[in-house]
Amino acid sequence: MALEVDPAPAGTVVRALPAEGPSRPEHAEDFTALASIVRSSGLLRRRYGYYWAKLIAVPVVTILSIGLFLVLGDSWWQLFTAVLFAFVFTQIAFLGHDAAHRQIFRSGRWNDWTSLVIGNLFVGMSYGWWQHKHTRHHANPNREGVDPDIDLPVVAFTPAQATVPRPPVFRWVIGHQGWFFFPILLLEGLSLHASSVRRVLSRAPVQRRPVEIAFLAVRILGFLALVFVVLSPGKAAVFLAVQLGLFGFYMGMSFAPNHKGMPLVPHDLKIDFLRRQVLMSRNIHGSRVLDFMMGGLNYQIEHHLFPSMPRPHLRRAAPTIREFCTTAGVLYTETTLIESYAIVTRYINRVGLGEKDPFACPLVELRATPGAIILTRPRA
Structure with missing residues (x-):
């Protein structure tokens, strides 16, 4: 089994090489073997103490933050409170993410309600909307036409998206989109709230719609009322701009390094789960x-392989999974936070300029034969 590598200046080279024969059924068994190792290590067991501490902290920290807001009153010092709220709401959202992935309780119903209360009532983000979107992402990360996380209206993540006809100004923006990507994240908080409200008020299927609407109304309208009652209109507007902007930026900066700039998968290419x-x-x-x-999202490989693994176990599982992938000839990619942002910026800029990236997107034009083996090499 050969490894084919191109001397790319940066990034990851991916090639699909034909297997020795019509199929390689043992590839389907790779994940089964890994899952057995992980399960026997106790890394999938629940961490009730850890999560109950966090669940209790959610209302306590929220009440304390609101108390500080009331004490400061109509003051520009509230901008520091806006930063605090952005941080607190993002950390609460991470906990809702854990519950949605069944990491907290054995009962699916308990996890659902926990995520619904946390997401809708404390963060102002629809659990039903997020679950629908995030489930599709987990099933097919970076798959063109399927993964909603690479199908955004303001950023082109694939060469095909970059070639869509646009007015000259928008073409210039797309050509430099890597530098605009992170500032655009300042609008992500507002987008999350708007998408949530739009979903629960539309005809799209949403389980427990009345509860979601009620919780979102209490959270969004109640928070707005609190801000405008305590602060003068000018200060309130600035407070909300800072709080929403930093909330979206923090969320986006936590999710952006996970898949952006990694290989894209053509819609019709089949790859085993691992x-x-x-x-x-x-x-x-x-x-x-x-x-x-x-929020543990820096262990994206472990999380995608075992979504229900409790967050505290991800760090412990990483060496085992890294060793298994190395033995199986599957690239286990990890880097620093700053370098990941640099990779994302370079990748998005190159896509926007219309380049067929030789290291990040070779699968876009690839049509692999049945039983193809995906092999990779980390960036130099």
């Missing part, structure tokens, strides 16, 4: 402080 999740994901290595700040 490679589909590992090759399209990137880990960010760092300290436990980074783990906390990113």
Whole structure:
């Protein structure tokens, strides 16, 4: 089994090489073997103490933050409170993400209600909308035409998206979109709220729609009322701009390094589960402080392979999964946080300029034969 590598200046080279024969059924068994190792290590067991501490902290920290807001009153010092709210709401959203992935309780119903209360009532983000979107992403990360996370209206993530006819000004923006991507994240918080409201008020299927509408109304309208009652209109507008902007920026900066700039998958290319999740994901290595700040999303490979694995176990599982992938000849990509942002910027700019990126998107034009093996090499 040969490894084909191009001398690309940066990024990851991916090639599909024909297997020795019409199929390689053992590839389907790779994940089964890995899952057995992980399960026997106890890494899938629940962490009730860890999560109950966080669940109790959610209302406590929220009440304390509101109390601080009331004490400061109509003051420009509230801009620091806006930063605090952005941080608190993002951390609460991470906990809702864990519940939605069944990491907290054995009962699916308990996890659903936990995520619904956390997402809708505390963060102002529809659980039903997020679940529909995020489930499709997990099933097919970076698959063209399927993964909603690479199908955004303001950024072109694939060469095909970059070639869509646009007015000259928009073409210039797309050509430099890598530099605009991170500032655009300042609008992500507003977009999350708007998408949530639009989903629950539309005809799209949403389980427990009345509850979602009620919780969103209490959270969004109640927070707006609190801000405008305590602050003068000018200060309130600035407060909301800072809070929503930083909330969206923090969320976006936590999710952006995970898949952007990793290989794209053509719609009709079939890849076994292990490679589909590992090759399209990137880990960010760092300290436990980074783990906390990113809500465990820096262990994206482990999370995609085992979505129900409790967040505290992701760091422990990483060495085992890295070793298994190395033995199986599957690239396990990890880098630093700063380098990941640089990779994302370079990649998005190159897509916007219309380049067929030789390291990040070779699968776009690839039509692999049955039983193809995906092999990779990390960036130089």
